[in-house]
Amino acid sequence: MTFLEFLPISGIILCILAFIVSVWHSQSLLNSHINNLQDLLITKDKLVSGFINPDDIENALKLLTNFTLQKQPNSIIGINRGGAMIGGILALQTKIPSKNYIQCHVSGEKFDCPTEGLSSPVMIIDDISRTGRSMRKTEMYIKSVFPSAEVITASLFSYVHSIGNPAYKEISYYALPLANRDFESFWNKNYDLEASKEEKFTTIEQSVKTLAKLLDIHIKKNNDKDTSSLGAHIKALTEKPIVKGNKKRSNKFSSSKVYNLRSPE
Amino acid sequence: MAISTTIISRGWQQCLVCIILHSLFPLLPIGLELLITGDVSIRTLMITTAIYVIIIGSLSRSILFFIFTLLMSVLFSIGFGLVMEGGKVPDYTSTATVFMLFVIFLAYSREKYVLHVIEKAECLNFKPKTSDN
Numbered sequence: 001m002t003f004l005e006f007l008p009i010s011g012i013i014l015c016i017l018a019f020i021v022s023v024w025h026s027q028s029l030l031n032s033h034i035n036n037l038q039d040l041l042i043t044k045d046k047l048v049s050g051f052i053n054p055d056d057i058e059n060a061l062k063l064l065t066n067f068t069l070q071k072q073p074n075s076i077i078g079i080n081r082g083g084a085m086i087g088g089i090l091a092l093q094t095k096i097p098s099k100n101y102i103q104c105h106v107s108g109e110k111f112d113c114p115t116e117g118l119s120s121p122v123m124i125i126d127d128i129s130r131t132g133r134s135m136r137k138t139e140m141y142i143k144s145v146f147p148s149a150e151v152i153t154a155s156l157f158s159y160v161h162s163i164g165n166p167a168y169k170e171i172s173y174y175a176l177p178l179a180n181r182d183f184e185s186f187w188n189k190n191y192d193l194e195a196s197k198e199e200k201f202t203t204i205e206q207s208v209k210t211l212a213k214l215l216d217i218h219i220k221k222n223n224d225k226d227t228s229s230l231g232a233h234i235k236a237l238t239e240k241p242i243v244k245g246n247k248k249r250s251n252k253f254s255s256s257k258v259y260n261l262r263s264p265e
Numbered sequence: 266m267a268i269s270t271t272i273i274s275r276g277w278q279q280c281l282v283c284i285i286l287h288s289l290f291p292l293l294p295i296g297l298e299l300l301i302t303g304d305v306s307i308r309t310l311m312i313t314t315a316i317y318v319i320i321i322g323s324l325s326r327s328i329l330f331f332i333f334t335l336l337m338s339v340l341f342s343i344g345f346g347l348v349m350e351g352g353k354v355p356d357y358t359s360t361a362t363v364f365m366l367f368v369i370f371l372a373y374s375r376e377k378y379v380l381h382v383i384e385k386a387e388c389l390n391f392k393p394k395t396s397d398n
Binding site for chain 2: 003004005007011015016017019023025026030
Protein backbone atom coordinates (compact mmCIF):
# COMPACT_ATOMS: atom_id res chain seq x y z
CA MET A 1 0.00 0.00 0.00
CA THR A 2 1.57 3.28 -1.12
CA PHE A 3 1.42 6.50 0.85
CA LEU A 4 -1.14 8.06 -1.50
CA GLU A 5 -3.46 5.06 -1.12
CA PHE A 6 -3.08 5.29 2.62
CA LEU A 7 -3.63 9.09 2.68
CA PRO A 8 -7.47 9.39 2.44
CA ILE A 9 -8.09 6.69 5.07
CA SER A 10 -5.58 8.14 7.55
CA GLY A 11 -6.90 11.63 6.84
CA ILE A 12 -10.46 10.60 7.61
CA ILE A 13 -9.41 8.83 10.83
CA LEU A 14 -7.48 11.91 12.00
CA CYS A 15 -10.34 14.15 10.99
CA ILE A 16 -12.91 12.16 12.96
CA LEU A 17 -10.59 12.11 15.98
CA ALA A 18 -10.13 15.87 15.69
CA PHE A 19 -13.89 16.34 15.53
CA ILE A 20 -14.49 14.19 18.62
CA VAL A 21 -11.77 16.05 20.52
CA SER A 22 -13.19 19.42 19.50
CA VAL A 23 -16.74 18.53 20.58
CA TRP A 24 -15.48 17.07 23.85
CA HIS A 25 -13.37 20.16 24.51
CA SER A 26 -16.22 22.60 23.87
CA GLN A 27 -18.55 20.57 26.05
CA SER A 28 -16.05 20.38 28.90
CA LEU A 29 -15.57 24.15 28.73
CA LEU A 30 -19.30 24.64 29.02
CA ASN A 31 -19.62 22.20 31.91
CA SER A 32 -16.72 23.78 33.72
CA HIS A 33 -18.28 27.20 33.23
CA ILE A 34 -21.58 26.05 34.66
CA ASN A 35 -19.95 24.42 37.68
CA ASN A 36 -17.61 27.28 38.48
CA LEU A 37 -19.88 30.21 38.01
CA GLN A 38 -23.27 28.88 39.01
CA ASP A 39 -23.03 30.16 42.57
CA LEU A 40 -21.10 33.34 41.98
CA LEU A 41 -22.33 34.58 38.67
CA ILE A 42 -24.54 37.63 38.83
CA THR A 43 -27.33 36.89 36.42
CA LYS A 44 -30.44 38.75 35.39
CA ASP A 45 -32.60 37.16 38.08
CA LYS A 46 -30.26 38.49 40.78
CA LEU A 47 -30.68 42.08 39.70
CA VAL A 48 -32.83 44.80 41.21
CA SER A 49 -34.52 46.52 38.27
CA GLY A 50 -31.48 45.97 36.07
CA PHE A 51 -28.97 46.92 38.76
CA ILE A 52 -26.65 44.68 40.73
CA ASN A 53 -28.17 43.46 43.96
CA PRO A 54 -26.98 45.28 47.12
CA ASP A 55 -26.15 41.88 48.66
CA ASP A 56 -23.71 41.21 45.87
CA ILE A 57 -22.23 44.69 46.16
CA GLU A 58 -21.71 44.22 49.88
CA ASN A 59 -20.16 40.79 49.39
CA ALA A 60 -17.93 42.05 46.63
CA LEU A 61 -16.76 44.95 48.80
CA LYS A 62 -15.87 42.54 51.60
CA LEU A 63 -13.92 40.30 49.24
CA LEU A 64 -12.11 43.20 47.64
CA THR A 65 -11.26 44.67 51.04
CA ASN A 66 -9.80 41.33 52.08
CA PHE A 67 -7.74 41.18 48.94
CA THR A 68 -6.49 44.75 49.47
CA LEU A 69 -5.51 43.99 53.05
CA GLN A 70 -3.60 40.94 51.88
CA LYS A 71 -1.73 42.83 49.19
CA GLN A 72 -0.94 45.85 51.37
CA PRO A 73 -0.54 48.36 48.55
CA ASN A 74 1.25 51.61 49.24
CA SER A 75 -0.82 53.53 46.71
CA ILE A 76 -4.32 53.17 45.34
CA ILE A 77 -5.51 54.48 42.02
CA GLY A 78 -9.27 54.74 41.58
CA ILE A 79 -10.56 54.91 38.04
CA ASN A 80 -13.17 57.64 37.78
CA ARG A 81 -15.94 57.55 38.72
CA GLY A 82 -17.06 54.27 40.25
CA GLY A 83 -13.53 53.01 40.77
CA ALA A 84 -12.53 56.25 42.47
CA MET A 85 -15.31 55.78 44.99
CA ILE A 86 -14.37 52.17 45.75
CA GLY A 87 -10.68 53.10 45.76
CA GLY A 88 -11.44 55.83 48.28
CA ILE A 89 -13.21 53.40 50.58
CA LEU A 90 -10.36 50.89 50.31
CA ALA A 91 -7.74 53.59 50.92
CA LEU A 92 -9.53 54.50 54.13
CA GLN A 93 -9.84 50.91 55.24
CA THR A 94 -6.22 50.09 54.58
CA LYS A 95 -5.07 53.40 56.08
CA ILE A 96 -3.35 54.55 52.94
CA PRO A 97 -2.38 58.23 53.28
CA SER A 98 -4.54 60.49 51.19
CA LYS A 99 -1.50 61.67 49.19
CA ASN A 100 -1.13 58.07 48.01
CA TYR A 101 -4.72 57.84 46.85
CA ILE A 102 -5.15 59.05 43.30
CA GLN A 103 -8.09 59.35 40.96
CA CYS A 104 -7.54 58.70 37.28
CA HIS A 105 -9.90 59.96 34.63
CA VAL A 106 -10.15 57.50 31.75
CA SER A 107 -12.70 58.08 29.02
CA GLY A 108 -12.29 57.32 25.34
CA GLU A 109 -9.13 59.01 24.17
CA LYS A 110 -8.99 61.22 27.27
CA PHE A 111 -6.61 60.12 29.96
CA ASP A 112 -5.69 62.14 32.99
CA CYS A 113 -3.79 60.46 35.77
CA PRO A 114 -1.60 62.40 38.18
CA THR A 115 1.23 60.26 39.48
CA GLU A 116 2.65 62.40 42.28
CA GLY A 117 2.81 60.53 45.54
CA LEU A 118 2.67 57.06 44.01
CA SER A 119 4.76 54.35 45.57
CA SER A 120 4.99 50.66 44.82
CA PRO A 121 3.01 48.43 45.10
CA VAL A 122 0.29 50.33 43.28
CA MET A 123 -3.27 49.02 43.22
CA ILE A 124 -5.58 50.08 40.41
CA ILE A 125 -9.25 49.82 41.35
CA ASP A 126 -12.39 49.93 39.24
CA ASP A 127 -15.98 49.18 40.17
CA ILE A 128 -16.95 47.21 37.07
CA SER A 129 -14.55 45.88 34.49
CA ARG A 130 -16.62 45.36 31.39
CA THR A 131 -14.01 45.31 28.65
CA GLY A 132 -10.91 46.06 30.71
CA ARG A 133 -9.93 48.99 28.48
CA SER A 134 -9.73 51.54 31.31
CA MET A 135 -7.77 49.18 33.48
CA ARG A 136 -5.40 48.22 30.69
CA LYS A 137 -4.78 51.88 29.81
CA THR A 138 -4.12 52.82 33.41
CA GLU A 139 -1.89 49.82 34.05
CA MET A 140 0.15 50.48 30.90
CA TYR A 141 0.51 54.13 31.84
CA ILE A 142 1.67 53.40 35.38
CA LYS A 143 4.13 50.79 34.10
CA SER A 144 5.47 53.28 31.57
CA VAL A 145 5.96 55.96 34.25
CA PHE A 146 7.26 53.59 36.93
CA PRO A 147 8.69 50.53 35.15
CA SER A 148 9.88 48.99 38.41
CA ALA A 149 6.57 49.41 40.25
CA GLU A 150 4.51 46.39 41.21
CA VAL A 151 1.04 47.00 39.76
CA ILE A 152 -2.02 45.17 41.07
CA THR A 153 -5.34 45.48 39.24
CA ALA A 154 -8.65 44.74 40.92
CA SER A 155 -12.33 45.40 40.48
CA LEU A 156 -15.53 44.73 42.37
CA PHE A 157 -17.16 43.10 39.38
CA SER A 158 -15.92 41.83 36.08
CA TYR A 159 -17.72 40.57 33.06
CA VAL A 160 -16.60 37.00 32.43
CA HIS A 161 -16.75 34.66 29.46
CA SER A 162 -18.46 31.33 29.98
CA ILE A 163 -15.22 29.59 30.90
CA GLY A 164 -14.66 32.12 33.65
CA ASN A 165 -12.07 34.29 31.95
CA PRO A 166 -12.55 37.93 32.91
CA ALA A 167 -12.88 40.58 30.21
CA TYR A 168 -9.42 41.86 31.19
CA LYS A 169 -7.49 38.62 31.35
CA GLU A 170 -4.52 40.20 33.11
CA ILE A 171 -6.60 41.48 36.03
CA SER A 172 -5.10 40.45 39.38
CA TYR A 173 -8.42 40.08 41.15
CA TYR A 174 -12.15 40.59 40.74
CA ALA A 175 -14.57 39.90 43.53
CA LEU A 176 -17.62 38.69 41.64
CA PRO A 177 -18.31 37.78 38.01
CA LEU A 178 -21.02 39.35 35.88
CA ALA A 179 -22.94 37.39 33.28
CA ASN A 180 -23.64 40.44 31.17
CA ARG A 181 -21.79 43.65 30.37
CA ASP A 182 -24.97 45.70 30.63
CA PHE A 183 -25.52 45.16 34.34
CA GLU A 184 -25.07 48.35 36.30
CA SER A 185 -24.09 49.14 39.84
CA PHE A 186 -26.59 51.34 41.63
CA TRP A 187 -24.28 54.33 41.68
CA ASN A 188 -24.89 54.58 37.98
CA LYS A 189 -26.40 57.96 37.20
CA ASN A 190 -29.68 56.45 36.04
CA TYR A 191 -30.42 54.75 39.29
CA ASP A 192 -33.21 56.67 40.97
CA LEU A 193 -32.92 56.03 44.68
CA GLU A 194 -35.15 58.68 46.12
CA ALA A 195 -32.70 61.06 44.58
CA SER A 196 -33.47 63.85 42.22
CA LYS A 197 -33.04 62.84 38.63
CA GLU A 198 -30.75 65.81 38.12
CA GLU A 199 -28.27 64.22 40.47
CA LYS A 200 -25.42 62.88 38.37
CA PHE A 201 -23.19 61.33 41.02
CA THR A 202 -20.17 63.00 39.52
CA THR A 203 -18.35 63.28 42.80
CA ILE A 204 -17.19 60.65 45.20
CA GLU A 205 -19.17 62.22 47.99
CA GLN A 206 -22.46 61.89 46.14
CA SER A 207 -21.76 58.32 45.13
CA VAL A 208 -20.74 57.27 48.62
CA LYS A 209 -23.84 58.88 50.06
CA THR A 210 -25.96 56.91 47.63
CA LEU A 211 -24.10 53.73 48.52
CA ALA A 212 -24.66 54.37 52.20
CA LYS A 213 -28.30 55.22 51.68
CA LEU A 214 -28.97 52.06 49.76
CA LEU A 215 -27.06 49.81 52.11
CA ASP A 216 -28.79 51.40 55.06
CA ILE A 217 -32.19 50.77 53.53
CA HIS A 218 -31.11 47.27 52.68
CA ILE A 219 -29.89 46.61 56.21
CA LYS A 220 -33.05 48.00 57.78
CA LYS A 221 -35.11 45.86 55.48
CA ASN A 222 -33.26 42.81 56.71
CA ASN A 223 -33.53 43.88 60.37
CA ASP A 224 -29.79 44.02 60.56
CA LYS A 225 -28.94 46.05 63.63
CA ASP A 226 -25.25 45.29 63.60
CA THR A 227 -23.46 48.61 63.89
CA SER A 228 -20.27 47.18 62.44
CA SER A 229 -22.03 46.48 59.16
CA LEU A 230 -20.86 47.95 55.95
CA GLY A 231 -23.88 50.24 55.69
CA ALA A 232 -23.15 51.85 59.03
CA HIS A 233 -19.51 52.23 58.16
CA ILE A 234 -20.17 53.79 54.81
CA LYS A 235 -22.76 56.05 56.36
CA ALA A 236 -20.15 57.17 58.84
CA LEU A 237 -17.80 57.90 55.99
CA THR A 238 -20.30 60.18 54.35
CA GLU A 239 -20.66 62.33 57.43
CA LYS A 240 -17.22 63.61 56.53
CA PRO A 241 -16.88 63.42 52.78
CA ILE A 242 -13.73 61.96 51.27
CA VAL A 243 -11.42 64.77 50.34
CA LYS A 244 -7.78 64.37 49.46
CA GLY A 245 -5.43 65.45 52.20
CA ASN A 246 -7.78 64.88 55.11
CA LYS A 247 -5.41 62.76 57.17
CA LYS A 248 -7.43 63.06 60.36
CA ARG A 249 -10.40 61.32 58.87
CA SER A 250 -8.44 58.57 57.18
CA ASN A 251 -6.93 57.61 60.51
CA LYS A 252 -10.27 57.60 62.20
CA PHE A 253 -11.66 54.51 60.53
CA SER A 254 -10.11 51.25 61.42
CA SER A 255 -10.58 48.26 59.17
CA SER A 256 -10.94 46.10 62.25
CA LYS A 257 -14.30 47.70 62.90
CA VAL A 258 -15.60 46.49 59.64
CA TYR A 259 -16.13 42.86 58.71
CA ASN A 260 -13.73 41.73 61.43
CA LEU A 261 -10.89 41.78 58.98
CA ARG A 262 -8.04 41.71 61.46
CA SER A 263 -6.50 38.64 59.93
CA PRO A 264 -7.45 38.23 56.31
CA GLU A 265 -7.18 34.75 54.92
CA MET B 266 -36.01 51.38 5.62
CA ALA B 267 -33.54 50.88 8.40
CA ILE B 268 -32.68 47.31 9.22
CA SER B 269 -32.66 46.56 12.90
CA THR B 270 -29.41 45.02 14.01
CA THR B 271 -31.22 43.25 16.82
CA ILE B 272 -32.66 40.69 14.39
CA ILE B 273 -29.40 38.80 14.80
CA SER B 274 -27.89 39.04 18.27
CA ARG B 275 -24.40 40.45 18.67
CA GLY B 276 -23.10 37.03 19.66
CA TRP B 277 -24.44 35.45 16.49
CA GLN B 278 -23.09 38.31 14.39
CA GLN B 279 -19.63 37.78 15.87
CA CYS B 280 -19.93 34.03 15.36
CA LEU B 281 -20.95 34.37 11.72
CA VAL B 282 -18.26 36.94 10.96
CA CYS B 283 -15.68 34.67 12.52
CA ILE B 284 -16.85 31.62 10.57
CA ILE B 285 -16.92 33.52 7.29
CA LEU B 286 -13.50 35.10 7.82
CA HIS B 287 -11.65 32.17 9.31
CA SER B 288 -13.23 29.11 7.83
CA LEU B 289 -14.86 30.10 4.55
CA PHE B 290 -12.34 32.59 3.13
CA PRO B 291 -9.47 30.05 3.10
CA LEU B 292 -11.65 27.85 0.88
CA LEU B 293 -11.79 30.56 -1.79
CA PRO B 294 -9.21 28.89 -4.09
CA ILE B 295 -11.43 25.81 -4.36
CA GLY B 296 -14.53 27.92 -5.00
CA LEU B 297 -12.82 30.05 -7.63
CA GLU B 298 -11.35 27.06 -9.45
CA LEU B 299 -14.75 25.39 -9.45
CA LEU B 300 -16.32 28.58 -10.78
CA ILE B 301 -13.76 29.16 -13.53
CA THR B 302 -12.93 25.65 -14.73
CA GLY B 303 -16.03 23.79 -13.55
CA ASP B 304 -13.85 21.26 -11.74
CA VAL B 305 -11.36 21.14 -8.89
CA SER B 306 -8.08 19.32 -9.35
CA ILE B 307 -6.78 16.94 -6.71
CA ARG B 308 -3.67 19.13 -6.35
CA THR B 309 -5.75 22.19 -5.39
CA LEU B 310 -7.80 20.12 -2.98
CA MET B 311 -4.71 18.72 -1.31
CA ILE B 312 -2.80 21.97 -0.85
CA THR B 313 -5.95 23.79 0.28
CA THR B 314 -6.70 21.06 2.81
CA ALA B 315 -3.11 21.11 4.10
CA ILE B 316 -3.29 24.87 4.70
CA TYR B 317 -6.93 24.98 5.80
CA VAL B 318 -6.69 22.39 8.56
CA ILE B 319 -3.59 23.97 10.07
CA ILE B 320 -5.25 27.40 10.07
CA ILE B 321 -8.34 26.04 11.79
CA GLY B 322 -6.25 24.04 14.24
CA SER B 323 -4.17 27.04 15.23
CA LEU B 324 -7.33 29.09 15.82
CA SER B 325 -8.78 26.43 18.10
CA ARG B 326 -8.53 26.50 21.89
CA SER B 327 -7.93 22.75 22.06
CA ILE B 328 -4.33 21.57 21.90
CA LEU B 329 -5.37 18.03 20.96
CA PHE B 330 -7.45 19.35 18.09
CA PHE B 331 -4.45 21.37 16.95
CA ILE B 332 -2.21 18.28 17.08
CA PHE B 333 -4.62 16.26 14.92
CA THR B 334 -4.95 19.07 12.40
CA LEU B 335 -1.17 19.44 12.36
CA LEU B 336 -0.80 15.73 11.51
CA MET B 337 -3.44 16.07 8.80
CA SER B 338 -1.62 19.08 7.39
CA VAL B 339 1.67 17.17 7.28
CA LEU B 340 0.02 14.18 5.57
CA PHE B 341 -1.63 16.33 2.94
CA SER B 342 1.52 18.36 2.36
CA ILE B 343 3.43 15.13 1.63
CA GLY B 344 0.52 13.93 -0.48
CA PHE B 345 0.58 17.16 -2.47
CA GLY B 346 4.29 16.75 -3.11
CA LEU B 347 3.82 13.17 -4.30
CA VAL B 348 0.92 14.14 -6.58
CA MET B 349 3.05 16.92 -8.07
CA GLU B 350 5.69 14.26 -8.83
CA GLY B 351 3.06 12.31 -10.76
CA GLY B 352 1.81 9.97 -8.04
CA LYS B 353 -1.63 8.39 -8.43
CA VAL B 354 -4.31 8.75 -5.78
CA PRO B 355 -7.34 6.50 -5.27
CA ASP B 356 -10.57 7.61 -6.96
CA TYR B 357 -12.32 8.42 -3.72
CA THR B 358 -9.59 10.84 -2.54
CA SER B 359 -11.48 13.94 -3.71
CA THR B 360 -14.66 12.90 -1.93
CA ALA B 361 -12.73 11.99 1.21
CA THR B 362 -10.92 15.33 1.18
CA VAL B 363 -14.16 17.31 0.80
CA PHE B 364 -15.65 15.26 3.64
CA MET B 365 -12.64 16.11 5.83
CA LEU B 366 -12.92 19.80 5.05
CA PHE B 367 -16.60 19.71 5.97
CA VAL B 368 -15.99 17.88 9.28
CA ILE B 369 -13.23 20.31 10.28
CA PHE B 370 -15.50 23.20 9.32
CA LEU B 371 -18.26 21.78 11.55
CA ALA B 372 -15.92 21.32 14.50
CA TYR B 373 -14.62 24.86 14.16
CA SER B 374 -18.13 26.30 13.82
CA ARG B 375 -19.22 24.60 17.01
CA GLU B 376 -16.24 26.01 18.86
CA LYS B 377 -16.98 29.48 17.53
CA TYR B 378 -20.59 29.12 18.62
CA VAL B 379 -19.49 28.43 22.19
CA LEU B 380 -16.95 31.25 22.15
CA HIS B 381 -19.04 33.99 20.60
CA VAL B 382 -22.69 33.14 21.20
CA ILE B 383 -22.37 31.70 24.71
CA GLU B 384 -19.21 33.37 26.04
CA LYS B 385 -19.96 36.63 24.19
CA ALA B 386 -16.35 37.03 23.17
CA GLU B 387 -15.60 39.55 20.46
CA CYS B 388 -14.36 38.53 17.03
CA LEU B 389 -14.35 41.93 15.39
CA ASN B 390 -15.43 44.93 17.40
CA PHE B 391 -17.26 47.56 15.38
CA LYS B 392 -19.31 48.75 18.35
CA PRO B 393 -18.95 52.45 19.19
CA LYS B 394 -16.87 52.89 22.31
CA THR B 395 -19.39 54.52 24.61
CA SER B 396 -18.03 53.15 27.86
CA ASP B 397 -14.43 52.64 28.78
CA ASN B 398 -14.99 50.42 31.78
